[in-house]
Amino acid sequence: MKIIFCTCLLLVGLHAVSPIQLTSKHDRHDPNESQHSTLHKGEVMSCLKLVPNNADFAFQFFKEINLETPNKNIFFSPVSISNVFAMLAFGAKSSTQTQILEGLAFNLTEMHEKEIHEGFHHLIHMLSHPESEVYLDMSSMIFLPKMHKPLKKFLDDVKALYQMDALSVDFSNPAEAEEQINNYVERKTNGKITCLVKDIDPQTVMLLASFTFFKGKWQTPFQPELTEEREFFVDEETTVKIPMMHQTNRFDFYFDETIPCTIVRLHYNGSATVFLVLPEKGKMKNLEQTLDKETVLKWSENLSQRSISLYFPKFSLSANYDIKHTLNKMGIIDVFTNQADLSGITGTPGLKVSKVVHKTALEVDEEGTETAEVTFAEAAVSFAGIMPFYFPQIIEFNRPFILLIFDRATNSTLFIGKIVNPVTIT
Incomplete structure (x- = not known):
């Protein structure tokens, strides 16, 4: 995912436990390994x-x-x-x-x-x-x-x-x-x-x-040859065709039953990370009304690794x-x-x-680094004969969704977006 933006920022607290922690329990950010560790x-x-x-x-x-x-x-x-x-x-x-x-x-x-x-x-x-x-x-x-x-x-x-x-x-x-x-x-x-x-x-x-x-740049990039045109459902009356990126991998995942919505977290090289939030059909207003730092904290604390076949729009x-x-x-x-x-x-x-x-x-596009790790899709092929019962969960961002881009080193919210129609230039 390559991103070009304009304007603003957001952070998390002085307390021992930050009120909007962006790392899950299994990958807490170690300040001693941070690129900012030389700061006082x-x-x-x-x-x-x-x-x-x-x-x-x-x-x-x-x-x-x-x-x-x-x-x-x-x-x-x-x-x-x-x-x-x-x-x-x-x-x-x-x-x-x-x-x-x-x-x-x-x-x-x-x-x-x-x-x-x-x-x-x-x-x-x-x-x-x-x-x-x-x-x-x-x-x-x-x-x-x-x-x-x-x-x-x-x-x-x-x-x-x-x-x-x-x-x-x-x-x-x-x-x-x-x-x-x-x-x-x-x-x-x-x-x-x-x-x-x-x-x-x-x-x-x-x-x-x-x-x-x-x-x-994505820590694990999407492969351009896997991008294909698929439908995006703007609303009940409007459907558009968009290039949809695809990869199968292990991602941080959580399903929030109270909203309800699906959260998938992807990492960039470095300290940036993005929360992709897909509400269930007809539940976007619920998500809009409940989106706050406490909600994001709940998501980040409940993320777990899951194998996912992810489809995500390529758009600008x-x-x-x-x-x-x-x-x-x-x-x-x-x-x-x-x-x-x-x-x-x-x-x-x-x-x-x-x-x-x-x-x-x-x-947003497929761009990543050449040294990115091998995706789970390739591993899944290797083990297909050994674990025939294994199937990755399919998650497709083919209707309006929210994205939140954070800097983990400072716990800062860099950008907030609601994508209703990825074909439309606002």
């Missing part, structure tokens, strides 16, 4: 303090955006959204700052603002560690009109903490501003994200943009969100109005956020 323990703990809050934000955001776009593909990166708004809170004052941090699911009586910013700083560092076998690049930027010059202290601090870029743009010339912003983002993403913004309002006061680029999609309304519903309001206090950015009042752009792209 204090840095790791600072990062992990954010986990339960980021998890709550991620799943709440999913539920809100799902209500806005029912029966449509959804794909977003919660870490990118949390990251850029935590950065914005660094330049906010009074109730504007409080609303942002509480909207990101932080309890300010339990965690000091300084701890939040330090946690995000270490999180970004851990996720982009050069020793990682998974390529992940998180970037955020603020585009400001030329009359609003950021304070040097603010600029220095956010660059150090959040790796944030700030650029001056002439919003009074929308065509020129769009070209400047889109060219900049296209360069930063190596051409993966194009046309980030369009139809800019000449009255724009500030524009935030955040993206995450992720590319992972993109999504472009203006998430201001969604964030409003989560309590982040003043920063978008004339009541905004962002004087920590420029030193003067009168600045507000006019738009938040969140663009994502996802590509």
